[in-house]
Amino acid sequence: MKSVNLQRTESLLMELIPEALSNLDDNRINSLPITGVNCKNGKYDAIVYFDGSDYDKEEIKIIISLLHRANGRIKTHILASTGWYKCPNFNFVNDTSLEKSKHIEDLFMQIRKTKSSEE
Template sequence: MKSINLQRTESLLMELIPQALSQLSNSKINSLPITGVNCKNGKYDAVVYFDGSDFDKNEVKEVIESLKKANGRIKSDVLASTGWYKCPNFKFELDTSLEKSKHIEDLFAQIKKDKTKSEEE
């Protein structure tokens, strides 16, 4: 169970990180949808999840590389917006939960289709 303070931090980062990304000149990451933030070790580390469904595997690697390079700038923007003494170290990861939920929806659709087909026979 996460503390309310930590949940607030994650929520605030969910708002601030996309704002910071929008200031960047890289078109691949400046409108990147952030789907979640998971803070670890208090506020020292944060895993930032993004939706990469529009990218292939190579592009995802490029996006992560670009995000790593922009990490300092993102941290500066977050610090400027919050007035915090220290900003978490961000680690960016592809959010695969959206892909999994789509796969589950596809399975349900297939089951429904098969069931309807067998009832007609």
């Protein structure tokens, strides 16, 4: 169970990270959808999940590299917006849960089609 302060921090980061990304010049990452933030070790580390379903594996690697390079500018934006003393270190990860849920929905559709054709 996460503390209320940690949940509040994650929620605030969910708002501020896309805002920081939108200020960057690179079109590959400035409109990247952020799907979740999971803070670890208090506010020292945060895993930031993004929706990379529109990209292949090579493009995902490039995007993660670009995000890693932009980490300092993202932190600067967040510190300026919040007045915090310290900003978490961000680790960007492709969120595959959306793909998994879509795959499960596709399986259910196949089951429905099979049942309806058997009747």
